Amino acid sequence: MTLFELNASVEAAPLYREFVFTSSPALMRMTRLAEPTAASTTDNSTTWLPPEQYAETVLKATAFACLYFTDEGDRPLQLHSVYSPAHPWQLVGGTMDKGERPWETAVRECREETGLAVSGLPRLLATVYGLPGAQWPYDTIGMVFDGGCLVDDYLSGALIHV
Template sequence: MIVWVNGAFGTGKTRACRELVELLPGSLLFDPELVGAGLRRLLPADRLEPAADVRDVAAWRRLVPEVAAALLGEVPGPLVVPMTLLREDHRDEIFGSLASRGLAVHHFVLDAAETILHERGAEHLADYRAARRWLVRDAQLVDVDGATPRQTAQRIAELLSEGRARCPIVRSHEGPGDTVAAAVLLFDERDRVLLVDPVYKPFWEFPGGVVERGEAPTDAAVREAAEELGLYLEPGSLRLLTVDWEPGTGPGRGGLRLVYDGGRLGSGAGGRLRLPADELRGWRFVTLDEAAALLPPGRFRRLAAALGARELGELRYLEAGVPAGRG
């Protein structure tokens, strides 16, 4: 189990977490700043300047869950983590990676009045003010105005025992092998495509998921539409648009990615969508240009190719989102 203590710089996270470790038998303090310090020594200067925010480095976001999981293999736990996370996509990436390892995350935010934060010399208050809009939905806020580190720790321990701060992220363990995944594209009356916002990864996605053992890809697309959107599609209504070979990169697995045309949902479709809160936080219909800002590059190329195939009424084979034989 992970106890992640978030908040603006200067709220006393580390001091409160040191007290919290004393209140939780078997627990261990893990400061991700140590991972950042190691990266600053290892990475070349042109990749990471000394003053850069280490949270923006992909290697840091990959290593923090790895180190956390390794530490919890050595101690009973929980692992108490004092770390500011103000970008929701960073939260999704790190917490999703922890969840994929079967580690429950309990998310707390030490919240103080801005006058108090100014007195403590807290940095990046504008960033925290903006982040607070999503933090109040995701985490359990702990008021630290006038509280000592010990009192803050005691309050966190109470909330922890009540299970009030657990992040509801359902993410099955991922093995090392390649996979086959099926996605379905759904459109509104203006031919905008539906994208969803997962809670366990930093980018938006198409509705879909990994094909289970013994399951036909078309059946997987139908199942995922039902599980993720509450929509029940007829398998015969789907048309395959693209088959994309996605190479594995970093911690991600590769494999075949099949994209189906699920047709138009029509006016008022949004009222019929039912998203599982532990997997998806939102949806929207977007144009191709709008999708460019929401999808990672490879997935955007796949979408563009699928929309092209839909327009021409053809099936396209891709590799890394690019038609085979083209650069």
């Protein structure tokens, strides 16, 4: 028996009951009574897949994280890319490594690309989603974090340019 805590609306509760859940009035706590197998189907013809099989059916995407810096004039700062003629100016960041959180990626990539060590709490500014295309076969998902303002004295010797 497996216990699930659900916060279901009044409208959604009947759906869970159709999937062989029973409910108690307190907190919509439901318990699945029978463990389905890969070959079994419930009365409503739902087929349960093993996790390995299900994983093959879900979205495959690469993820990236970057930092958005501004100068003292509140102008955005970017790096000049040496490997992407189609996108010559980019935010400081890169592709997430396996097991890495987005903020960790942004901080690591910033240190690797500029030598700048960013600290503090992450402040997410935007998320970005891209469909696969001719140049990349996967969806892309990205997070843009606030890198803060870099003062002019720092920028005069940095790799980052306006």
